[in-house]
Amino acid sequence: MHVPDGFINAPVSVAAGAVAATAVAVSLRGARRELDERTAPLAGLVAAFIFAVQMLNFPVAAGTSGHLLGGALAAILVGPCTGVLCVSVVLLMQGILFADGGLTALGVNITNMAVVTVVVAYAVFRGLLKVLPAGRRSVTVAAFAGALLSVPGAAVMFTLFYALGGTTDVPIGKVFTAMTGVHVLIGIGEAVITAATVGAVIAVRPDLVHGARGLAVPLKLRVDGRLVDAPAAAAAAAPVPAAARSTRPLWISGLVTALVLAGFVSYYASSSPDGLEKVAADQGIDAKAREHAAAGSPLADYSVKDVSDARLSGGLAGIIGVGGTVLVGTGIFWAVRRRRAEDLTATATAAPSAH
Incomplete structure (x- = not known):
């Protein structure tokens, strides 16, 4: 759903840019509360993983494909504010390096794909957790539902932008029907990918999933052949496995997965246009589309310039994209985390001592 330059007029694009900038500023402040020394590097990994999976277009109808938007996944794994930043980093990297999504439309894309998807998905996710039984399965089910609804939510927001500033005269009813129809189908793929990823992380490290915080599994003891809940004292004294303290194994395996997806699996992705392109x-929305300002980039269209082999060119571009995204994302999130630590130190220093 990357909106190119020329779909939306300048005034509405500027207004969307202001909305996106405000949302990013608010998210930077909110992310200070969500990130700690363990989750800051994982947030960069989440951004890189979203970049990789967005290269894997999957067919949804005849001649149409879709790809992950990622807002739901990021919000549930690392928190809604950090989630907005994760997807924004991905969109920025795609727009500047790969000529994917117009630069003048960056505000529209961040609002659609980062802000709206996170808000819709996380609201649905939290609402369902309040009524579903506590447990890991409920987190996965709620993640599925939130992701499913987040994609048509973004399609509705694009329709609103088009109604306010579309550069062609296509009736808004046609745009709404076409956009929501195809993106409901894409939402199913989004939901499957999100639920599968969240479920996989919860299975190995539930303590690192923001949406599963507070989800504690009681320690069990076998008494007379039956499993019973351990007393509080025994549970507190239980040793913590080393894997539960270190995030390195998860970070390494996640990065390797992202590199494999972007560098190798992406070659087999659907070549059909995605929902918005179709x-x-x-409908003729693209009649006034303009060439991307970065169309001459060495990595434009997810291929490396002067590398003639399509498989190698696309794979190298994907690997470069994942590497660049994880570096930029991790740097940003470490800076946000450091700022929080500085704020806490300043508050503690300024607090009057008790006499």
Whole structure:
């Protein structure tokens, strides 16, 4: 759903940029509460993973494909504010390096794909957790539902932007029907990917999943052949496995997975246009689309310039994208984490001593 330059007029694009900038500023402050020394590097990994999976277009209808938007996944894994920042980093890298998503439309894309998807998905996710039984399965089910609804939510927001500042005269009813119809189908793929990823992380490290915080599994003891809940004292005295203290194994395995997806699996992704591209071509929304300002980038269109082999060119571009995203994302999130530590230190220093 990367909106190119020329779909939305300048005034609405500027307004969307202001909305996106405000959302990012608010998210930077909110992320200070969500990130700690363990989750800051994982947030960078989440951004890189989203970048990688977005390269894997999957077919949803004849001649149409879809890809992960990632807002739901990021919000549930690392928190809603950090989630907005994760997807924003991905969109920035894609727009600047890969000519994917217009630069003048960056505010529109961040609002659609980062802000709206996170808000819708996390609201649905939290609402369902309040009524579902406590447990890991409920977290996965709620993640599925939140992701499913987040994609048509973003499609509705694009329709609103088009109604306010579309550069062509396509009736808004046609745009709404076409966009929501295809993106409901894409939402199913989004939901499957999100639920599978969240479920996999919860299975090995539930303590690192923001949306599963407070989800404690009681220590069990076998008494007379039956499993019973351990007394509080025994549970408190239970040793903590080394794997539960270190995030390195999860970080390494996640990075390797992202590199494999972007560098190798992406070659087999669907080549059909995604939902927005298909709707734009069918309805004439793209009549005034402009060439991307970074169309001459050495990595434009997810290929490395002057590398003739398509498989190698796309794979190298994917690996570079994952590496760049994890470096930029991790740097940003470590800076946010450091700022929080500085704020806490300043508050403690300024607090009057008790006499």
